[in-house]
Structures are given as structure tokens and as C-alpha cells.
Amino acid sequence: MEFKVNSKELEKLLTKIIPAVPTRTPMSILENFLFEIKDGSLTINATDLEISMKSSINIVSEENVSIVVPAKLTHDILKSLGDTTVYFEITQNGKLNLKTDNGEYSISYLDAQEFPEIPTFPTNADDIYEITMNGLELKYALDITSFAMSKEEMRPAMMGTYLQFESEGLRFVATDGHRLVNLLKKNVKADISDQYVIPEKAISVLQKILDEKDIKIFLSKTHMSFKLNDIELITRLIGQKYPDYKSVIPLENEFDLKLKTKDIHTAIKRMMLFSSTSSTKRVKFAITENNLEISAEDIDMGNSGKESVMCEYNGNPIEIGFNSQYVNDILSHLTSEKEIIFKLHSATKAVIIVPSESKENQELMMLVMPVRLNN
Amino acid sequence: MEFKVNSKELEKLLTKIIPAVPTRTPMSILENFLFEIKDGSLTINATDLEISMKSSINIVSEENVSIVVPAKLTHDILKSLGDTTVYFEITQNGKLNLKTDNGEYSISYLDAQEFPEIPTFPTNADDIYEITMNGLELKYALDITSFAMSKEEMRPAMMGTYLQFESEGLRFVATDGHRLVNLLKKNVKADISDQYVIPEKAISVLQKILDEKDIKIFLSKTHMSFKLNDIELITRLIGQKYPDYKSVIPLENEFDLKLKTKDIHTAIKRMMLFSSTSSTKRVKFAITENNLEISAEDIDMGNSGKESVMCEYNGNPIEIGFNSQYVNDILSHLTSEKEIIFKLHSATKAVIIVPSESKENQELMMLVMPVRLNN
Numbered sequence: 001m002e003f004k005v006n007s008k009e010l011e012k013l014l015t016k017i018i019p020a021v022p023t024r025t026p027m028s029i030l031e032n033f034l035f036e037i038k039d040g041s042l043t044i045n046a047t048d049l050e051i052s053m054k055s056s057i058n059i060v061s062e063e064n065v066s067i068v069v070p071a072k073l074t075h076d077i078l079k080s081l082g083d084t085t086v087y088f089e090i091t092q093n094g095k096l097n098l099k100t101d102n103g104e105y106s107i108s109y110l111d112a113q114e115f116p117e118i119p120t121f122p123t124n125a126d127d128i129y130e131i132t133m134n135g136l137e138l139k140y141a142l143d144i145t146s147f148a149m150s151k152e153e154m155r156p157a158m159m160g161t162y163l164q165f166e167s168e169g170l171r172f173v174a175t176d177g178h179r180l181v182n183l184l185k186k187n188v189k190a191d192i193s194d195q196y197v198i199p200e201k202a203i204s205v206l207q208k209i210l211d212e213k214d215i216k217i218f219l220s221k222t223h224m225s226f227k228l229n230d231i232e233l234i235t236r237l238i239g240q241k242y243p244d245y246k247s248v249i250p251l252e253n254e255f256d257l258k259l260k261t262k263d264i265h266t267a268i269k270r271m272m273l274f275s276s277t278s279s280t281k282r283v284k285f286a287i288t289e290n291n292l293e294i295s296a297e298d299i300d301m302g303n304s305g306k307e308s309v310m311c312e313y314n315g316n317p318i319e320i321g322f323n324s325q326y327v328n329d330i331l332s333h334l335t336s337e338k339e340i341i342f343k344l345h346s347a348t349k350a351v352i353i354v355p356s357e358s359k360e361n362q363e364l365m366m367l368v369m370p371v372r373l374n375n
Numbered sequence: 376m377e378f379k380v381n382s383k384e385l386e387k388l389l390t391k392i393i394p395a396v397p398t399r400t401p402m403s404i405l406e407n408f409l410f411e412i413k414d415g416s417l418t419i420n421a422t423d424l425e426i427s428m429k430s431s432i433n434i435v436s437e438e439n440v441s442i443v444v445p446a447k448l449t450h451d452i453l454k455s456l457g458d459t460t461v462y463f464e465i466t467q468n469g470k471l472n473l474k475t476d477n478g479e480y481s482i483s484y485l486d487a488q489e490f491p492e493i494p495t496f497p498t499n500a501d502d503i504y505e506i507t508m509n510g511l512e513l514k515y516a517l518d519i520t521s522f523a524m525s526k527e528e529m530r531p532a533m534m535g536t537y538l539q540f541e542s543e544g545l546r547f548v549a550t551d552g553h554r555l556v557n558l559l560k561k562n563v564k565a566d567i568s569d570q571y572v573i574p575e576k577a578i579s580v581l582q583k584i585l586d587e588k589d590i591k592i593f594l595s596k597t598h599m600s601f602k603l604n605d606i607e608l609i610t611r612l613i614g615q616k617y618p619d620y621k622s623v624i625p626l627e628n629e630f631d632l633k634l635k636t637k638d639i640h641t642a643i644k645r646m647m648l649f650s651s652t653s654s655t656k657r658v659k660f661a662i663t664e665n666n667l668e669i670s671a672e673d674i675d676m677g678n679s680g681k682e683s684v685m686c687e688y689n690g691n692p693i694e695i696g697f698n699s700q701y702v703n704d705i706l707s708h709l710t711s712e713k714e715i716i717f718k719l720h721s722a723t724k725a726v727i728i729v730p731s732e733s734k735e736n737q738e739l740m741m742l743v744m745p746v747r748l749n750n
Contacts (some may be wrong), residue, residue: 073648073678080645103645108677270455270478273448302483303448309477
């Protein structure tokens, strides 16, 4: 059977779908696209068994057929062609032939039956909801929370980002036990009591494909589906219960340390040059009314640094240690905030970091655990 | 003792010198800069024992002292500071202290005696010559030849680029036995009969630092010195005799295959998608009067490609195989040439590739060995 497509149109489609193709997998069949030609439409599918992506273009074809083709090679060939018409031919003897004015490329395909079952959204299940979000708002929410997800496989739920609909809005939470991000988007409301934990892979793909357009999100107890323009991304949800993150958030951190975000961020980056060799990458904050002295020491190499950062502080003088990498991660996600406030209680209690001015329609809170100072 | 410098001025200097610092070395002392303070001048030195680089800035200092400081850390600290005055203090107890308005950084230094002997130019030797070249012309010559240098340690001379002064000009040659580049710069002449083989490290550093300014080159039998603005790069030369490259250049390749560089280059890049798994990365050229058919086959995966490229050819029809990676490397360095000519004789004899129009003041010739076709 034969059909034709424009090279750039198909390349664009494959570029959107290929993030779902795993780059290192023991199941080599997953390194393929599933091409489904049906009723004048070519649908491209890819999956790593946790997420799946698909998108379609219209073609003129009289037959229906499904084949499995190597994802990277097919994508690379389309990328390497200029803007041209490509004639596709699927032969009976297992070859997908691509013909252009000057060239002819032959790729071995596999039977569609060899492709594993693709995660699909359970449209017939109970408790299915649909919401719509602006693509950039969802991207912001995922960007600012997901860096704090755990990479430890010991606690699978913490390897994802937690979504909960509350009466005030949609809450996003991510934590690895050392730091936590807690974002409430007040303009996204729905009467949904279920909770959802989205795995990392789905989040990293969403971060790549989200744009200013609205995105439709379908939620079930086991899967979420994201419909963006002509692409559908389906992800399994992490089935484990998310830990009770609220219990680690201190309610009475009465001391406020107000800082210019840029001042503390550049200082932390310099301190990381001295703290990088120790296991906790420790930086010390010595805080007084108008001065934050931050310091770090590389004991093995005999190097050290200290700096003064202007601040406003309303508490008792305190010395507290942090992992400089964790503080830097947090500050890297707050660069759009001019000033931030560290809310403290003592050298051993979790510290809360908030922007000094809230953005419209949202509440953002980050948390970092201190590390012990051996004085 | 104390002195002060502008952070950006010193950062710029360190950025120029740090390419000479080896990143992976069993001799950790080489990961340092040697700071020499003498008579109102701070000279920064770095070496990997094959090359050395140095540059100076003026400072106000009453004492003379030399210390050894960690290169990356010192460079990183200077980079991380804004544009500011940095006060340096060298203490008796082994600390280099850097002070700015807000910060203080302390780095352990080592004694200058611990630094190994730096390669220096033997100014008192016989047969010392000096030439001047435009920086961009030298960069072009190194860029277009050095990719063909060998990476095999079996034949050390071929791991460098060969320079020979001839009556027509300065010749640059690089080869790994599979391909060869031979460039004659006609506007660089000197009455020098010695031959020079520059090691790869010196070439890669020169490629980074050369600009449009003139560069002074000093040549001795064992070392070369390059003086560019305020930097001096000294390199040991490879002492082994360069192989007789002329003997592999065929003189009677009577068949000319003329191609548009872009046409053949884009076609080769597509063929590489199919030739990449075989050991010789083989692509086949089937050449007739007006048509070059190029093809490649991935036998393991059952994929293949072929294309027609317009050409002008004045020889007998011929089929010849090449390593597509080698042809691509050559074409990647000829993108500024609109048309190129492959000069052929037979399927087993070396093929010469030349631009169809010579640039002013130079002769450029590349050579690639064919690979066997198993028909």
C-alpha cells in the first residue's frame, strides 16, 4: 500500500512524539513507533509502558494497516530531508520504503502485534473528570515544583508530583524529604476529591511540549490524559499513597529573614565553590539584624569563603546550616521574585522560603531542612 | 604581601591560560596555576608538561614571590565575582586570601618549588627562526588540516600536524593513514629547512585563542612558541620523523568527478544513517557521466538507502566504496567551497578531493582511501 506526506509535516509530528520513546531500555521493541493507518489517518504512537503519546495526520490511503518502525532512524531520515514530498510504500515482505525525487530509503518494519500494550485512558471507569488549564500556567507549576521530587526508588510516591484539588484551588507538591515545594493555583478549581501522583517521565515530557495554548486534562484513579493541540499524552499514575507532607511544614516559624533574591543567590553560588566536597555541601548562615554572614569551608583542601549579605531580620541572632545545593536549587526557581523571606525558628527546624510578594492567583511556599553545624 | 587587581581583568587572563591546565592527569600538581609575582608584574603559568602558557598583568607589589594555586577554583571564584576590586594577600602560613567589599575567600597554596619544570623555548639554541602570520590564516590552516590527525599512539608523528617551509610557501599536512589533508599557504615564506610536527594539544589550544591579530611564531628544533597579544604558548614538538606522505598521493588520477559540495554533503549525511553500524561505515559511489548514485546498507537491521546526485564525470563508469564518516569529515571542512572535484583512478586507489576553484594564495588537497566493496 502507498501514501504520501510532506516531509516537514511528518517530521514535526515525530519530533513531538519521540520524547515518549525510551533511550535506554531492555525492551528494544519500545525504541519503535507504532504507525497506525486507518480510515485516511496516520496515527503515530510511542510508549515506554509508563507513558504513551500519540498524534495523527490525514493521509490518502485506501487500506488500513499497522506497522512498527525504528523511531530514531525514521525521525532522523525525515529530519535530514529538505521540505519535500515523501512517498511511503509498505511492502508485503516487511519493508517500509520512502521515496523522494532523488532518494529511496528502505526500512525493515515489524508486525504491529509485536508492539506491547500501550497505556490507555480508561474512558469507561468511574470517577473520571475533565479540567482545562492554560499550558504556560501548568508548565510554571511543574517547573517550580518538580525539581524537588525524590530520585530514590525507596519511596515511589515521592518520585512523582502530587496534585490535589482543594476548595481554594489546585495544589502541586513535590518533596524528597530534604526540601519541599508547595504551590496552590487558585484559579484552577474543580469538585474532585481524588488525589493524583504524576510520575517524573510524564512531567519532563510535558515541560517540553507545553505552550501558551490551553490543555485539556482528563483524570482517572489510575491514569491522566493531557490533550494539547493534536497530541495526546497518557500517563499511568503512581499508585502509592503520597506521604503526609503537611506534617513536616512548621506552622510557627516566627523569625523573618528578608533578602534580595539575586544577592543571596550569587553569594550561595560562590559558597558552593567551597562546600562542594563535603557530603552535605554545607553552608553556614550567621544571621543578625541587618547582616547575614554566609560561609563555607572545604576542610580537605584547606579552602574557605565567607560573605556578608544585606538583610532585614526580626529574630534572635541565629546560626544555621544548609545544603548549599538545595538552597541553590530553590533560589534558581525563584529568580523571577525580587525579594524572598526565609522563615526560621531554630537551627534544627525546617525553614520556609516564600516570595515576599505573592503572585496573583497563587500561593507558593518552599521548605528546606537545615543540616547540623559541628561547632 | 598584598596587591590588588580588577576581577574582570584577572578573570580574562585566567580564561586564556586555563586551556593549558590538564583536566585529567595523574599529576595533580598540574591542576594548578603558578603565580609569579616579580618586579610589579603578576605572571600566570600553566602546563601539562607538553605545552605551557603564560601571560602577565601589572600589579603594584613591593615583594617578589611565587605560589601554586588550584586553577579551577581560582578561576571559578574570579568568574563568580562581579566587576570589582579584589585584594590579594599571600600569608606566611600558606593561604592566598582574596577580599572584596562583601566577601573573603581563602585558598591554600603550595610552594612554587613543587611545580614541575615548565616547557620553555630554548632561546640560546641554534636554528631558531621567527615568522609572523595572521591569526585567522593560521586558524584556518589548523582547522582544515588537524581533523585528519591520527588518534593512534602507535605512530606518534601522525598524532601531530606537520609543517614544512618550501620554496612556494608553508605546507601543513595531517594524516591518519585513511585520509590526508595537504595545504600550501603561499603567502608565508621563510628560508627554513627544518620540519616541525606540532602535537594535538597545542593545536586545539591555538584554535581556541587565535583571532584576527597577527601572531609571532618562534621555531626551534624541539619547541615552538606562539606569541599572541599578551599570551605566550610554548609547545614541545613531536620528535619523531613524519612519514613520507608524498608517496601515498597518487599523481595520475585522471578521472574528474565534479559535484556541488552541498548536494554531496547532505546526501552523505543521510547515507550515514544506514552505514553507521558496519565497521567501515561503508557508502558506495556508482559513478556515470551525469549521475552519481550513492548508497548504503545496514545489513544487520535490514535497512538501506540510495540517492542520485547530479555530477559531471569524465571517466569510465566506476563503483567505489568509502568510509562515510571520513567523507563527511572532509566535506564538513569544505563547506565554504561551492564545488569540489573527486579525482579518481580506480576502486582501489586513493582518491583526491580538491575545491574546483583555488582560493588566493593557497593550494588545498585532501585524500581519502577507498574501502573494499564486497560485490
